[in-house]
Amino acid sequence: MARSIPITAASSATSSLLSDFAHRPRFRLSSEPSRRLALLQLGSALTQPNLLGIKTSKLIRAEGTAQASTRASGEGALEWAKKDNRRLLHVVYRVGDLDKTINFYTECLGMKLLRKRDIPDEKYSNAFLGYGPEDSHFAVELTYNYGVNKYDIGTGFGHFGIAVEDVSKTVELIRAKGGKVTREPGPVKGGSTVIAFIEDPDGYKFEILERGATPEPLCQVMLRVGDLDRSINFYEKAFGMELLRKRENPQYKYTIAMMGYGPEDKNAVLELTYNYGVKEYDKGNAYAQIAIGTDDVYRTAEAVKLLGGKITREPGPLPGINTKITACLDPDGWKTVFVDNVDFAKELE
Numbered sequence: 001m002a003r004s005i006p007i008t009a010a011s012s013a014t015s016s017l018l019s020d021f022a023h024r025p026r027f028r029l030s031s032e033p034s035r036r037l038a039l040l041q042l043g044s045a046l047t048q049p050n051l052l053g054i055k056t057s058k059l060i061r062a063e064g065t066a067q068a069s070t071r072a073s074g075e076g077a078l079e080w081a082k083k084d085n086r087r088l089l090h091v092v093y094r095v096g097d098l099d100k101t102i103n104f105y106t107e108c109l110g111m112k113l114l115r116k117r118d119i120p121d122e123k124y125s126n127a128f129l130g131y132g133p134e135d136s137h138f139a140v141e142l143t144y145n146y147g148v149n150k151y152d153i154g155t156g157f158g159h160f161g162i163a164v165e166d167v168s169k170t171v172e173l174i175r176a177k178g179g180k181v182t183r184e185p186g187p188v189k190g191g192s193t194v195i196a197f198i199e200d201p202d203g204y205k206f207e208i209l210e211r212g213a214t215p216e217p218l219c220q221v222m223l224r225v226g227d228l229d230r231s232i233n234f235y236e237k238a239f240g241m242e243l244l245r246k247r248e249n250p251q252y253k254y255t256i257a258m259m260g261y262g263p264e265d266k267n268a269v270l271e272l273t274y275n276y277g278v279k280e281y282d283k284g285n286a287y288a289q290i291a292i293g294t295d296d297v298y299r300t301a302e303a304v305k306l307l308g309g310k311i312t313r314e315p316g317p318l319p320g321i322n323t324k325i326t327a328c329l330d331p332d333g334w335k336t337v338f339v340d341n342v343d344f345a346k347e348l349e
């Protein structure tokens, strides 16, 4: 059984520049995720036997028919993936000391501790942090596995992106609080955006990027891939994402592609990086996956299979939490978990 842990004083963000974002009046995301979620809960109630008092056997038969028709129509499944209610929910990774990381993210990065849970049966705990409520904002989900205090980050994981209005001031603040700065503020090589890099206690890199005010400061997850067009095709077709931007940087021998479900200035995105000639990376064992919300994990799994994606976890409820999920791998072996939107909303209650 999962146990929620009450959030204590450790969650109070300092008055840093970053925590200002968390305390500002909340921007409405263009796609209105909270309204979308409410509507979708209504729609998905039809698949929740206990909500409408419909006999489970009838629902199982209906679901079976729906799955059969999805199988019969591959194109339908792909169309559906594009129309599904999707949003990047959180990025999951492992840390060696949960409290140390929570302190760093709240004190240095100005995040809020949103929730914690302990799953003793499975011997792990989670902490969720970010810049706004999880029903409308992207978050980090830290995983602590009992007794494991060190992980290998590998070479494939790149960084998480945090957008701020003043990179220099933010970096000074992080430094003053003992944060490790690995790249000083200045224009990105081959471009004009002011960036800096810092490292968290486990060595995960955060790129601090200069942007105007944004509703989603936690704005990027950067992963390196071996064939950019193959990846773009996969995330567009199997995941229904949009290619938001592609940028070549021949001088520094790389190309990036921003993929996601909405504009980059308002939503977290997946930044795929292709370094010329590099086909493979070591994934280590620290970074885990991105979680994406969906109205139907069963149809999601069907669509991914039709596109040649590898399902690593057949759709169904997660032990100890009961949230329905399905997991799959992209062409480079990066994992994504799709999470049932209604179950996820219940987790937040």
Ligand SMILES: C[C@@H](O)C(=O)SC[C@H](NC(=O)CC[C@H](N)C(=O)O)C(=O)NCC(=O)O
Residues within 6 Å of the ligand: 158, 183, 187, 188, 189, 191, 193, 195, 207, 224, 247, 252, 254, 256, 273, 275
């Ligand atoms: C604004 C947006 O375009 C960026 O910040 S890109 C950041 C840039 N990325 C890369 O260099 C990717 C290729 C690299 N070889 C890798 O695999 O990480 C970056 O990190 N620049 C560093 C700098 O000092 O400017």
